[in-house]
Amino acid sequence: MSPPRLARSVRNSSRDSDRTRHIACFSVVGAPSRRTGGCVSRVSTTIGVADPEENDAHRTPSHRHQRVVRARRRVGSFFVTELKKLPRRLSLAALAIAATTSLAACSTVEKSNDAFRVNGVSFPLDDFEQLTEDLTSAGQLTPDTNGLLSGDEARSVLNSLIRGRAAAQFLTTIDDSVTDEDRQKALASVPDGAIDGWSDLLKSTSLELNALQYAFERVTVPSKDAVKSWYEKQPALTGVLCLSHILVESLDTANKVIAELEDGGDFTKIAKETSTEPAAKESGGKLDEGENACFNLPTLQEQFDADFMSAAIPGRPTMVIGPVRSQFGYHVIVHRPWDEVGDAVMKRLTDNSASLLAIGYLASADVWVNSQFGEWNTAKSAVQ
Template sequence: MTFKPSRLLVVLFAAAALPVMAQNLAVVNGKAIPSSRADMMIKQLSAQGAQGGQPDTPELRAMVKDELINREVLIQEADKLGLGNNPDVKAQADIARQSILIRALVADFIKKNPIKDADIQAEYDKFKAQAGDKEYHAQHILVENEADAKAIIAKLKAGGKFEDLAKQSKDPGSAANGGDLGWATPASFVKPFSDALVALKPGQLTDTPVKTQFGYHVIKLDEVRPAKIPTLAEVKPQITEALQQKKLQAYQQDLRAKAVVK
């Protein structure tokens, strides 16, 4: 089969146009919406799967296409009205651009500076050492001055009920529960408190008030049990996140230190 010159040109131009057309999601008032824009939006939605995002399906793609067409229609109208020249709009667009670039910088830094398993293990070992191998179930009463704390200790030794006296505690989190602090490791408390706590035996009460930056504490130890330390696998995501944040903070501080600020 042979083509006439005019027919051949039509075929060639149509073939050349195919790749370009394939890259467009739609054309709105003569302006093309690239398919890459839809791919990016779908990628973002799919990446949020653990937080309730949606899988990449034909239905999702149809919804995204419709959304992008709606946006293009609105953007074209905004441009027609000259809203892009509004100073407030320009400032907001600049802030949005900064946020996008900063997110990209953070993602790039994390990718190039991955957290090593050895660092995670070291942080986990440090956590275990600080937590200790025991958990303590205690009660406390917090007051503002030493005299009040001593008076409470005297009442308790005279047979007063800890739960009743705890109602005057300045710690709102435990006062309503009779001063109950639940189960916790010593590392959960400030040092003067934890030191006094671990020195007690179950059923014992502090003989003297324990002073911390919060005030004066009267502490009673109820029970002690072996600590239930989470496994490395259980806390690995949190440790990784914490180490990443530490690295990012150091990176930001280094950039700030090198910056010329006038």
């Protein structure tokens, strides 16, 4: 029987991929010093970022996926598990917010009263600036001798705030939210005197973010029917992706592959015959991790080509996605159907459902960032 006809989603991006993965954490993990160019300069601060172990620019998706198999899963920092492993004081200090005044000298800055928006819900720029002043007064930010703060550090904290906003929104989708009890637990965990002298805005923002970890402790693995409904709407919503792809050298060949698939061609057969991916002749284009047919989304975001991920994240199981241009050639991508990978998705969620579902929600969210800080990168779920 021929497979069902698949809808086509065309993306043809030629921009260079940004390989650097910056994972903003609510807890400090030792921020490296970096110079960012433009109108901002470096600063010593308390914001933590985690970088990948190595640069994968020379690897194809399959090569990187083979390395990931050896390394096993690297879920990435989001909330619950990472926060509990780090000193509590550092968890609070990670709300350090870079001064927007240090970015005001940039020539192309979008005029807006918002620092960012997640699904239309804004974080006011005035609040951002007030938090900056409060944190500087509290000794959590240390500008350089010119009063300038690093753009990298500003983006790191924006990433934390955006993730916090998305996490709170995710909780509402499963009929939950941060409760007063969660806030009380967060407050009780703060060492005596640690936030004395902080403004009400700084205290409330800090405690609200830290309270999320207690709310997330209540999140359980959803029913298989619920996960199936999310997967069939947009697989990225589950925080797990199960992909197959065909890699070819030319745009013409990619378009021919798409035409064959839309005419009912068998993806596995076409991949084995056409793909230049080294493993395709055996895998039929399937990208899996050892015994599991699927990857955790953060692993793919960290290891795979940015253009590849920008195209894959918004895709649906009924779509042929492509042609997607990367430095390796042209990709044709499909999300494998639920009937084929449902058990593998559920196995992933059994291990880390709260974090993965929140990450999936963020990856699928409509995020806007004030241009003075950078832009939202869907492939990495980060401000860059």
